[in-house]
Amino acid sequence: GDSVTQMEGPVTLSEEAFLTINCTYTATGYPSLFWYVQYPGEGLQLLLKATKADDKGSNKGFEATYRKETTSFHLEKGSVQVSDSAVYFCALLHNFGNEKLTFGTGTRLTIIP
Amino acid sequence: DGGITQSPKYLFRKEGQNVTLSCEQNLNHDAMYWYRQDPGQGLRLIYYSQIVNDFQKGDIAEGYSVSREKKESFPLTVTSAQKNPTAFYLCASSFNRGRSYEQYFGPGTRLTVT
Numbered sequence A: 001g002d003s004v005t006q007m008e009g010p011v012t013l014s015e016e017a018f019l020t021i022n023c024t025y026t027a028t029g030y031p032s033l034f035w036y037v038q039y040p041g042e043g044l045q046l047l048l049k050a051t052k053a054d055d056k057g058s059n060k061g062f063e064a065t066y067r068k069e070t071t072s073f074h075l076e077k078g079s080v081q082v083s084d085s086a087v088y089f090c091a092l093l094h095n096f097g098n099e100k101l102t103f104g105t106g107t108r109l110t111i112i113p
Numbered sequence B: 001d002g003g004i005t006q007s008p009k010y011l012f013r014k015e016g017q018n019v020t021l022s023c024e025q026n027l028n029h030d031a032m033y034w035y036r037q038d039p040g041q042g043l044r045l046i047y048y049s050q051i052v053n054d055f056q057k058g059d060i061a062e063g064y065s066v067s068r069e070k071k072e073s074f075p076l077t078v079t080s081a082q083k084n085p086t087a088f089y090l091c092a093s094s095f096n097r098g099r100s101y102e103q104y105f106g107p108g109t110r111l112t113v114t
Helices: none
Strands: A003-006 A011-014 A019-021 A023-026 A032-038 A044-050 A056-059 A062-065 A075-077 A086-093 A107-112 B004-007 B010-013 B019-025 B031-037 B043-051 B054-057 B064-066 B076-078 B087-094 B109-113
Touching: A003 A086, A011 A019, A019 A107, A023 A032, A023 A086, A032 A062, A044 A062, B004 B087, B010 B019, B019 B031, B019 B087, B019 B109, B043 B064, B076 B087
Parallel strands: A011 A107, B010 B109
Antiparallel strands: A003 A023, A019 A075, A032 A044, A032 A086, A044 A056, A056 A062, A062 A075, A086 A107, B004 B019, B019 B076, B031 B043, B031 B087, B043 B054, B064 B076, B087 B109
């Protein structure tokens, strides 16, 4: 079955540091890939997405590229801020009739000033 | 503003009582979903519904029930048969057409059963 593996947290970085959160997946075919962010006590917000190989999703300075050859969708940001502190979830969705999102376990990110 | 509302934000119940969590959306989405989130874990799918008057079990449906009588509403009942009901419950919705099936989430309801 489908699965998503994220790097284990928690991750703690200083403000303005470079961020990478690794995400790899196992799935047949060509799923769509997503990064969601969850701020404390809130629901999930879609951060970015990519629907086919080599697509790059980007939003709020975050980027992730859909790499089919390595089955990866790593999240990156060049200079993090304290306001980026949250839990980040990688997820995949098949495009042919199965609308169920498969989530990774989440990575808690804390940015210190 | 369009969006998904869940109420209440916090809910407390005694063991053995059924409890219903509300989820309403005004995004004109066809599909709605219920997820459960436990500390340190990803989200797990409880039930989903692609159209009115139809729904399917997700990965952890035991001890839960749902209804979908209106497009906008998808309430979840946590029954006394659910062995470990204390969790954060998230409702989501999406269109059923188009390639990405992007899901939008509500703010969640934190249920505590003692």
